[in-house]
Amino acid sequence: MNIWIAIGATAIGCYAVKLIGLLVPAGALERPLVRSLAALLPVALLAALTAQQTFGDGRALVLDARVAGLAAAAVVLMLRAPFLLVVAAAVAVTAGARALGG
Amino acid sequence: MGLSGFAFGVTSAGSGLTLLQTCALSLLVFTGASQFALVGALAAGGSPLTAAAGAFFLGVRNAFYGLRLSQLLRLTRAVRPFAAQWVIDETTAVALAQPTRRSARLGFVVTGLSLYVLWNLTTLLGALGAEAIGDTDAWGLDAAGPAVFLALLAPMLTSTTERAVAGLAVVLGLGLLPVLPAGVPVLVAALAAPAVLWAEGRRRGAARKPGQPRERRETPDAGEWRETRAGER
Numbered sequence: 178m179n180i181w182i183a184i185g186a187t188a189i190g191c192y193a194v195k196l197i198g199l200l201v202p203a204g205a206l207e208r209p210l211v212r213s214l215a216a217l218l219p220v221a222l223l224a225a226l227t228a229q230q231t232f233g234d235g236r237a238l239v240l241d242a243r244v245a246g247l248a249a250a251a252v253v254l255m256l257r258a259p260f261l262l263v264v265a266a267a268v269a270v271t272a273g274a275r276a277l278g279g
Numbered sequence: 280m281g282l283s284g285f286a287f288g289v290t291s292a293g294s295g296l297t298l299l300q301t302c303a304l305s306l307l308v309f310t311g312a313s314q315f316a317l318v319g320a321l322a323a324g325g326s327p328l329t330a331a332a333g334a335f336f337l338g339v340r341n342a343f344y345g346l347r348l349s350q351l352l353r354l355t356r357a358v359r360p361f362a363a364q365w366v367i368d369e370t371t372a373v374a375l376a377q378p379t380r381r382s383a384r385l386g387f388v389v390t391g392l393s394l395y396v397l398w399n400l401t402t403l404l405g406a407l408g409a410e411a412i413g414d415t416d417a418w419g420l421d422a423a424g425p426a427v428f429l430a431l432l433a434p435m436l437t438s439t440t441e442r443a444v445a446g447l448a449v450v451l452g453l454g455l456l457p458v459l460p461a462g463v464p465v466l467v468a469a470l471a472a473p474a475v476l477w478a479e480g481r482r483r484g485a486a487r488k489p490g491q492p493r494e495r496r497e498t499p500d501a502g503e504w505r506e507t508r509a510g511e512r
Contacts (some may be wrong), residue, residue, distance in 0.1 A: 180300055182508075183327035187317050188307035190335035196363040198345020199354065206346055210476070215343050216435075217444050217472035223312065223432040224445035225452030230319055230425035236457050246422035247429060254433045264286050267426030272419030277283035279413050 246271030284398040286423040287314055288405020293415035294322035298406050305402035309395060310367050310429055315424050325462025333465045344371040351375065351383050365391030368443045440475060447471035453459075 198206075206212070231247045232238045249270035250263045258266075284305065296318060304314050313334035321329035345366045351374060354362055357406040365387065373390040377383035409415050436442050448471040454463035 179327045180296060180321060182512070183301060183321060183331045184303055184307070187304070187313060187327060187334045187338075189314035190331065191308050191310050191313055191341070192363060193339040193446060194335070194342040195345055195366040196360060198366060198422050199359045199363055200288060200350045201346065203346065203350050206343060212343070213476060214472055215340060216475065217441065219312070219337060219340050220432065220435050220441050220444045221469045221471040222316070222333065222465060223428045224448040225424045225465050225471075226316055226319065226333075227428040227432060228449040229323075229452050229456060229465065230421075230428070231285060233323065233456050235323060236461065238453060238456060243422045243425065247425055247497035248420055250422075250426040250429055252429060254312035258284060260430050263430045264283060264423050264426045267422040267429075268286075268419040270419070270424065271422035272417070275417065275419060 214268040222235035244269045283311065283427060284401030285405040285408070286420075286427060287311060287318075289400040289409040289412075289415055289420050290315065290405075290406075290424045292400075292409035293420055294318040296321070298403075298410070301406040302399065302403055305399045308334070309337075309364055309398065310338050310341060311398075312428065315427055319424050320462040320465070323461040326460070329348045329460070329466070333462060336469055338465070341366050344368070347371065348374060348387065351380065352387060353380065362387070362391075365395065367391075367394070369394055394494040439486035440479060444471045444475045447475060 206215075227247070231243050232240070234241070239252050246267040246269075250267035253266040287305065288301055291304065291314070292298070296304075301318075303318065308314050308317075316337050317330050317334040320333055321327075325333075328478070345363065348362075348371060352362075370387050370390045374383045374387040377386045399446060409420070411420060412420075415421065425499065434446060448468040451468040451471060452464050455467055459467065
């Protein structure tokens with residue numbers, strides 16, 4: 178039930194922000210401070226989420242095979258590889274490291 | 280995005296969501312990063328509303344895409360509620376790249392429809408695949424979520440401001456993980472954005488004219504920053 182509440186809240190919230198963008202008059206969200214905050218918000222969230230899902234295990238911080246996988250993804254990203262290849266590299270290297278006992 | 284629907288289906292199923300819940304997310308939410316964030320927070324034991332809040336804040340950027348699209352596409356009011364679900368990174372990029380309004384509208388509809396179908400089909404296949412595989416962690420699939428976040432983040436790190444925000448958010452997100460309830464540290468880490476903006480405004484303002492009132496200081500800094508962003512796109 179809890180999961181359905183989360184799904185419902187996310188669906189309503191995410192649909193609402195999409196619709197608000199289409200409905201508000203041009204210029205309403207154009208204040209420079211609002212724009213720079215809106216651009217920086219995903220940077221903060223994505224950075225925190227990447228770090229947590231790489232090092233977090235419940236409420237503990239651990240070093241496991243995921244670190245190797247994400248390092249591989251970072252290298253592939255720097256080579257300007259397509260999105261899917263980045264994800265594939267992370268998955269493959271994590272699986273490999275885990276199979277080797279990481 | 281289309282193909283990473285598969286990664287989402289696998290991750291969601293691996294996080295303990297049922298097939299129906301996974302597919303409902305892709306059908307109803309349809310914005311990849313928010314979906315990954317939600318299932319990640321739920322898997323970590325976050326409360327439903329905390330998890331939804333993180334996903335929601337990631338989705339806020341779509342409002343700004345909608346703003347640009349509404350000027351470009353000039354949709355009638357009756358059509359907007361239906362078009363809204365397709366307002367995402369990819370449809371905005373395609374529509375903005377078109378030379379005329381007619382081709383922008385066509386680009387938006389074609390990209391929206393094909394990605395919606397593809398995203399939902401691949402989500403279903405991923406969730407089914409995860410059920411067939413069993414232990415998704417053994418296949419390294421728990422690394423798919425963070426890799427998706429990293430791939431979305433990397434192109435955004437264009438200047439010192441973004442890197443400072445990302446660095447501070449990592450420190451907050453990891454440092455608070457052991458002490459705050461699941462899902463809350465990410466929300467606190469979001470404060471890295473206003474914190475860095477405020478610090479930059481102060482620093483530049485102080486460097487220029489020490490005695491200037493704060494209102495006067497914030498505007499030129501933020502304006503300067505906005506111009507840089509517009510130039511990049």
